[in-house]
Amino acid sequence: MSMTREATEALIQEVLEVYPESAKKDRAKHLAVNDQTVEQSKKCITSNRKSLPGVMTIRGCAYAGSKGVVWGPIKDMVHVSHGPVGCGQYSRAGRRNYYVGTTGINTFGTMNFTSDFQEKDIVFGGDKKLAKIVTEIEALFPLSKGITVQSECPIGLIGDDIEAVSKKSAKEIGKPVVPVRCEGFRGVSQSLGHHIANDAIRDWVLGNRDKDSSFAATPYDVTIIGDYNIGGDAWASRTLIEDMGLRVIAQWSGDGTLAEIENTPKAKLNLIHCYRSMNYISRHMEEKYGIPWLEYNFFGPTKIAESLRRIAGFFDETIQANAERVIEKYQAGYEAVIAKYRPRLQGKRVMLYVGGLRPRHVIGAYEDLGMEVVGTGYEFGHNDDYDRTIKEMGESTLIYDDVTGYEFEEFVKRVKPDLIGSGIKEKYIFQKMGIPFRQMHSWDYSGPYHGYDGFAIFARDMDMTLNNPCWRNVQAPWLKGREAAESAAAGN
Amino acid sequence: MPNVMIRVKDDGGLLFYIAKKDQEEEIASVERDSDAEWGGEIELTDGSRYYIDPISPKPAFPTTLRFKRA
Numbered sequence: 001m002s003m004t005r006e007a008t009e010a011l012i013q014e015v016l017e018v019y020p021e022s023a024k025k026d027r028a029k030h031l032a033v034n035d036q037t038v039e040q041s042k043k044c045i046t047s048n049r050k051s052l053p054g055v056m057t058i059r060g061c062a063y064a065g066s067k068g069v070v071w072g073p074i075k076d077m078v079h080v081s082h083g084p085v086g087c088g089q090y091s092r093a094g095r096r097n098y099y100v101g102t103t104g105i106n107t108f109g110t111m112n113f114t115s116d117f118q119e120k121d122i123v124f125g126g127d128k129k130l131a132k133i134v135t136e137i138e139a140l141f142p143l144s145k146g147i148t149v150q151s152e153c154p155i156g157l158i159g160d161d162i163e164a165v166s167k168k169s170a171k172e173i174g175k176p177v178v179p180v181r182c183e184g185f186r187g188v189s190q191s192l193g194h195h196i197a198n199d200a201i202r203d204w205v206l207g208n209r210d211k212d213s214s215f216a217a218t219p220y221d222v223t224i225i226g227d228y229n230i231g232g233d234a235w236a237s238r239t240l241i242e243d244m245g246l247r248v249i250a251q252w253s254g255d256g257t258l259a260e261i262e263n264t265p266k267a268k269l270n271l272i273h274c275y276r277s278m279n280y281i282s283r284h285m286e287e288k289y290g291i292p293w294l295e296y297n298f299f300g301p302t303k304i305a306e307s308l309r310r311i312a313g314f315f316d317e318t319i320q321a322n323a324e325r326v327i328e329k330y331q332a333g334y335e336a337v338i339a340k341y342r343p344r345l346q347g348k349r350v351m352l353y354v355g356g357l358r359p360r361h362v363i364g365a366y367e368d369l370g371m372e373v374v375g376t377g378y379e380f381g382h383n384d385d386y387d388r389t390i391k392e393m394g395e396s397t398l399i400y401d402d403v404t405g406y407e408f409e410e411f412v413k414r415v416k417p418d419l420i421g422s423g424i425k426e427k428y429i430f431q432k433m434g435i436p437f438r439q440m441h442s443w444d445y446s447g448p449y450h451g452y453d454g455f456a457i458f459a460r461d462m463d464m465t466l467n468n469p470c471w472r473n474v475q476a477p478w479l480k481g482r483e484a485a486e487s488a489a490a491g492n
Numbered sequence: 493m494p495n496v497m498i499r500v501k502d503d504g505g506l507l508f509y510i511a512k513k514d515q516e517e518e519i520a521s522v523e524r525d526s527d528a529e530w531g532g533e534i535e536l537t538d539g540s541r542y543y544i545d546p547i548s549p550k551p552a553f554p555t556t557l558r559f560k561r562a
């Protein structure tokens with residue numbers, strides 16, 4: 001049963017009721033009832049603003065956006081968390097960006113490198129320490145292809161000159177050393193960290209091979225941009241694109257290497273999955289190298305087929321025919337998946353609250369399984385994300401930006417979804433409320449969810465969670481009777 | 493005086509992207525738009541207006557230009 005526009009609006013008003021006047025005014029701008037006729041989301045929802053002091057927000061910091069998302073997965077570089085040890089250690093390897101390689105020898109993805117700032121580094125500055133660290137890394141890990149310096153909050157506060165150190169150290173070791181000014185206090189969320197990281201790639205890496213023509217390009221070279229290979233996502237996407245007869249020359253940045261990033265300007269088309277975190281660099285490459293970019297969506301067979309056809313549209317008829325062949329090849333497979341799971345999931349209602357691209361990209365996959373997304377929102381989306389979301393979401397569904405812990409809980413209590421997809425911080429609250437929950441940032445230790453192969457896993461996981469018998473046993477037995485009696489007494 | 497990247501949309505329209513602010517808006521009208529010159533007063537679909545001295549000949553998009561608030 002879906003809610004009417006009036007009911008959803010009333011729900012928002014009711015939830016806002018507890019806030020003080022000014023907070024209410026601010027939060028009201030971030031909550032909206034979806035109206036598919038609206039062209040520009042900024043008319044109905046405000047986003048990318050500072051979170052309200054005092055509320056529980058789910059956002060991360062700029063350092064998380066740069067080190068954790070964009071740079072971190074580049075596997076053959078050493079990413080130094082420059083500053084105190086905690087920022088890197090508590091986020092170490094949490095995103096499950098899979099990669100191939102021998103960790104500690106030629107790849108470094110799951111390791112934590114930090115300059116471990118102490119009081120004296122804050123007082124006297126950490127530049128000398130940084131230079132020493134670079135020399136040390138080169139001695140200990142000679143197969144690393146480069147180093148990035150991921151600034152944590154104190155670096156900007158004490159005014160260290162990491163650019164100067166990086167330039168000097170790069171000469172010393174003969175490899176790129178990239179300073180990234182992604183101190184956590186910059187901007188309102190991890191989103192600015194993505195932007196800063198993109199700019200650092202643009203300024204320090206992307207042009208490195210502009211004069212080098214040793215790379216043998218073909219007319220079918222494409223790149224996968226904004227796929228972090230969570231649980232193997234990029235691999236499941238890559239096989240489809242290669243099946244079409246295209247050649248993937250770079251993965252940004254899941255299972256990616258420095259050389260791939262440097263060779264990206266030689267591509268014919270940039271395929272961009274996570275628009276939010278990597279549109280900046282795609283725009284730059286379009287301007288500087290004339291490489292067009294295309295947003296695609298590899299969640300669920302409907303969107304995959306749509307995307308494959310659009311990608312093929314950029315190439316000749318052979319590729320277009322290949323795209324049809326690929327879709328046909330997987331047809332029996334995904335139809336079987338739908339036949340198996342759709343009856344078990346039909347009509348179930350889902351609420352999402354994630355980041356990046358998922359609040360809109362996974363809607364199609366749920367719909368393929370007969371499910372309905374009744375609420376969605378972004379941690380750190382911008383207006384352009386919401387522009388793209390309005391059309392994907394059903395009429396009069398709930399949209400919430402930078403939702404607070406309190407609001408999310410209240411919405412869930414009232415909307416009563418059958419499944420929630422959000423992050424680890426939300427997981428246990430909702431599980432304790434007895435609502436099936438999937439962690440949709442790193443796929444709850446599962447995946448991949450991209451591509452046809454991923455869809456089968458996605459469907460299985462949703463069924464496994466939703467139809468798990470444990471949910472019937474969450475409520476204490478002596479409370480079960482009481483609730484039934486109460487609702488009988490209330491006459492419903 | 494924001495730096496703005498102008499790029500062509502799939503449907504041929506022009507997009508006005510202010511990188512610094514991460515803002516993207518479609519251009520509703522350009523005062524002078526011919527092969528010989530491009531620029532003058534520019535209005536976006538949200539009603540805001542910007543100005544650039546006309547450039548001749550018309551530049552190839554995408555490109556980054558400096559605009560004044562009009």
Ligand code: SF4
Nearest residue numbers: 061063087152153184
């Ligand atoms: S906000 Fe600053 S101190 Fe906190 S995790 Fe981010 S970089 Fe580290």
